Amino acid sequence: KAGVTQTPRYLIKTRGQQVTLSCSPISGHRSVSWYQQTPGQGLQFLFEYFSETQRNKGNFPGRFSGRQFSNSRSEMNVSTLELGDSALYLCASSLRDSKQETQYFGPGTRLLVL
């Protein structure tokens, strides 16, 4: 079974632009979560989607948004990019949105904001 896939793998943007990242979960998985990873802050939870609904949200500004489609694929969007948004953005999927469900991660999208 194919793992979690994320596109694109690398992105370079400039301040003020917006960006959309895509995630395809493992086949059959219905929950998708997004995390931001930086050297300074480590891995931080952004949000989680299940059945096209956002179920949980981390402490990030409203510039960070996401959505999930009926096929469980998910996108996240960051508007008005800032230099501090440079990070590795990771998507994880799980079968259900139960608290004790294992999350499996994709390879991430490396975003560089200049």
Added chain:
Amino acid sequence: GESVGLHLPTLSVQEGDNSIINCAYSNSASDYFIWYKQESGKGPQFIIDIRSNMDKRQGQRVTVLLNKTVKHLSLQIAATQPGDSAVYFCAENAGTGFQKLVFGTGTRLLVSP
């Protein structure tokens, strides 16, 4: 790689040694814990998990121990190999009913041949 923090603790071992990586978690209400391995340029890879109704769980060459009294997790890797070199993260699912992993800062494991 992207998983390196400025103050990431490092554990250096020789090939064939046993490694123990420790982690303190924050939320006494957390009831599910996972260890991930992250190699440079890759996303975190699931290693082993444990639920709070257990205090020990074994996998292939790995054992996780959970001490709820002091909110401590450890990952033991037997007969460590160079391919085990990576950053290891513990994570707790702190979501109230839903998915929300809270990650530790990570430990870099360096295995010398």
